[in-house]
Amino acid sequence: xxxxxxxxxxxxxxxxxxxxxxxxxxxxxxxxxxxxxxxxxxxxxxxxxxxxxxxxxxxxxxxxxxxxxxxxxxxxxxxxxxxxxxxxxxxxxxxxxxxxxxxxxxxxxxxxxxxxxxxxxxxxxxxxxxxxxxxxxxxxxxxxxxxxxxxxxxxxxxxxxxxxxxxxxxxxxxxxxxxxxxxxxxxxxxxxxxxxxxxxxxxxxxxxxxxxxxxxxxxxxxxxxxxxxxxxxxxxxxxxxxxxxxxxxxxxxxxxxxxxxxxxxxxxxxxxxxxxxxxxxxxxxxxxxxxxxxxxxxxxxxxxxxxxxxxxxxxxxxxxxxxxxxxxxxxxxxxxxxxxxxxxxxxxxxxxxxxxxxxxxxxxxxxxxxxxxxxxxxxxxxxxxxxxxxxxxxxxxxxxxxxxxxxxxxxxxxxxxxxxxxxxxxxxxxxxxxxxxxxxxxxxxxxxxxxxxxxxxxxxxxxxxxxxxxxxxxxxxxxxxxxxxxxxxxxxxxxxxxxxxxxxxxxxxxxxxxxxxxxxxxxxxxxxxxxxxxxxxxxxxx
Numbered sequence: 001x002x003x004x005x006x007x008x009x010x011x012x013x014x015x016x017x018x019x020x021x022x023x024x025x026x027x028x029x030x031x032x033x034x035x036x037x038x039x040x041x042x043x044x045x046x047x048x049x050x051x052x053x054x055x056x057x058x059x060x061x062x063x064x065x066x067x068x069x070x071x072x073x074x075x076x077x078x079x080x081x082x083x084x085x086x087x088x089x090x091x092x093x094x095x096x097x098x099x100x101x102x103x104x105x106x107x108x109x110x111x112x113x114x115x116x117x118x119x120x121x122x123x124x125x126x127x128x129x130x131x132x133x134x135x136x137x138x139x140x141x142x143x144x145x146x147x148x149x150x151x152x153x154x155x156x157x158x159x160x161x162x163x164x165x166x167x168x169x170x171x172x173x174x175x176x177x178x179x180x181x182x183x184x185x186x187x188x189x190x191x192x193x194x195x196x197x198x199x200x201x202x203x204x205x206x207x208x209x210x211x212x213x214x215x216x217x218x219x220x221x222x223x224x225x226x227x228x229x230x231x232x233x234x235x236x237x238x239x240x241x242x243x244x245x246x247x248x249x250x251x252x253x254x255x256x257x258x259x260x261x262x263x264x265x266x267x268x269x270x271x272x273x274x275x276x277x278x279x280x281x282x283x284x285x286x287x288x289x290x291x292x293x294x295x296x297x298x299x300x301x302x303x304x305x306x307x308x309x310x311x312x313x314x315x316x317x318x319x320x321x322x323x324x325x326x327x328x329x330x331x332x333x334x335x336x337x338x339x340x341x342x343x344x345x346x347x348x349x350x351x352x353x354x355x356x357x358x359x360x361x362x363x364x365x366x367x368x369x370x371x372x373x374x375x376x377x378x379x380x381x382x383x384x385x386x387x388x389x390x391x392x393x394x395x396x397x398x399x400x401x402x403x404x405x406x407x408x409x410x411x412x413x414x415x416x417x418x419x420x421x422x423x424x425x426x427x428x429x430x431x432x433x434x435x436x437x438x439x440x441x442x443x444x445x446x447x448x449x450x451x452x453x454x455x456x457x458x459x460x461x462x463x464x465x466x467x468x469x470x471x472x473x474x475x476x477x478x479x480x481x482x483x484x485x486x487x488x489x490x491x492x493x494x495x496x497x498x499x500x501x502x503x504x505x506x507x508x509x510x511x512x513x514x515x516x517x518x519x520x521x522x523x524x525x526x527x528x529x530x531x532x533x534x535x536x537x538x539x540x541x542x
Contacts, residue, residue, distance in 0.1 A: 048290070116131075322396070347472050358493075474506060479500070
């Protein structure tokens with residue numbers, strides 16, 4: 001009996017966040033590995049990235065329609081039922097959602113498969129992208145149903161299941177991308193189009209394998225789930241039609257919010273090459289888009305992996321607290337999550353800005369263009385991670401339309417700025433980066449204002465703004481000094497690595513010395529009590 005209880009025991013909020021955070025970091029690092037491989041691979045490079053990314057962004061849009069908002073939507077509905085003891089109702093939501101999104105995923109797969117020619121030739125004006133779309137099309141179905149399974153376990157506060165499945169998916173994707181592209185190169189030679197299609201075929205295979213893991217895990221826990229269902233209280237039978245309506249009522253707005261992020265990339269894929277062709281050749285325009293979508297976007301989204309855990313974990317946590325009418329717990333979790341988000345976003349933003357050129361030279365030695373694009377884009381990091389966390393809180397509170405509305409308003413501004421700036425030779429591709437900064441700042445302001453109106457946050461200006469800024473400033477000054485010193489001794493990539501390692505260490509020490517976290521916040525994290533005692537013993541906390 002004890003073993004069974006241990007198996008089905010819920011994870012603490014911060015433990016779930018930490019597990020998912022580590023998972024997302026691994027995912028992004030592995031993603032960076034195959035991006036580095038592709039960008040530096042002879043026959044691929046920036047042009048290959050343009051073909052690969054243009055196809056991938058169209059796929060991502062259809063994928064969002066069928067699945068991206070699903071995990072948070074399902075986790076919200078499931079956690080609300082679990083909070084009041086209705087495990088039977090929670091499992092019924094899961095089964096109906098599985099069938100519903102399986103159908104939607106199949107429609108998405110067929111639409112992408114049969115529409116690949118039109119999308120590549122007319123919408124993107126990159127004919128080479130057709131094969132990448134065909135190769136990706138089956139994955140929409142598998143991601144749709146996998147997302148339902150992840151949402152179900154998230155709602156039961158077993159977030160580590162999602163973490164493991166996503167990590168496995170990325171391991172498969174990184175490994176298979178390299179294997180498949182090398183096989184394609186052996187068969188077809190340095191054919192960039194075929195190599196890009198092969199890279200995206202690896203994505204489809206990895207998603208299928210990840211779903212296989214989720215299916216096997218669900219089967220292995222079926223006894224525990226049945227046991228929970230038998231212990232159900234407060235079960236209220238509902239018609240299938242009403243449950244589907246409830247699922248769609250929550251999932252559509254959350255999906256729309258996710259679509260806004262995907263559409264930002266689609267705006268670039270449709271407007272950047274078109275706009276740049278006003279004053280440069282199509283070949284040069286594709287290379288500029290490849291730099292933006294292949295290198296800059298990869299680096300900018302890397303810090304978001306540290307933070308996406310909060311957006312994922314907050315939805316079921318806040319929904320559960322609200323179902324129990326425990327708003328003090330909700331307030332505490334949102335406030336601590338926003339503080340950690342700020343501490344993640346600030347150093348990543350200014351670190352990326354200061355070390356833009358050394359980072360590109362370190363990671364992309366065979367394709368070093370894009371420093372200014374990366375510096376401009378770095379300012380999206382802070383507002384993106386804050387918006388992620390805020391939107392997770394809003395969705396947990398039931399304000400599911402606000403993230404979609406704020407994102408849509410920001411996207412309108414981006415579309416206008418892209419059209420105006422990109423075709424101007426004084427801006428070019430930099431105009432798309434500027435538009436992205438304006439987009440996310442607008443979305444952040446709207447979402448934050450709504451959150452403040454619906455929840456009293458426990459955030460002091462000194463801890464939330466001033467001290468993180470001081471810690472970031474110390475980090476940037478010290479690490480840049482170390483970089484210049486190392487460049488005099490041993491110029492090159494070693495200097496960048498040493499400076500970045502010291503930047504992390506200096507920032508961590510600064511956060512501790514400035515005592516940004518109080519005792520309660522430290523003790524919330526795994527092994528927090530032991531950590532606090534250590535900090536006490538060295539005299540930082542009294």
